[in-house]
Amino acid sequence: MPFQKGHKLGAKKQLKKPLDKEVIAFRGYKGQKEKLKAIPDWQERFREFVDQLYSSLLKDEQE
Numbered sequence: 001m002p003f004q005k006g007h008k009l010g011a012k013k014q015l016k017k018p019l020d021k022e023v024i025a026f027r028g029y030k031g032q033k034e035k036l037k038a039i040p041d042w043q044e045r046f047r048e049f050v051d052q053l054y055s056s057l058l059k060d061e062q063e
Contacts, residue, residue: 016044
């Protein structure tokens with residue numbers, strides 16, 4: 001039986017930072033969606049990659 005909205009039981013995500021309400025979406029190449037889903041914890045790893053990508057961009061601009 002599924003939980004109702006506002007329940008006090010159930011799994012809660014343990015994230016390092018709060019999530020934004022807006023979704024980031026992009027179109028990948030064919031087959032990438034299935035490959036991503038096969039990677040454990042892919043969403044958190046992808047968020048960290050985006051932060052690294054942005055940090056490297058800032059570093060390149062400062063040079």
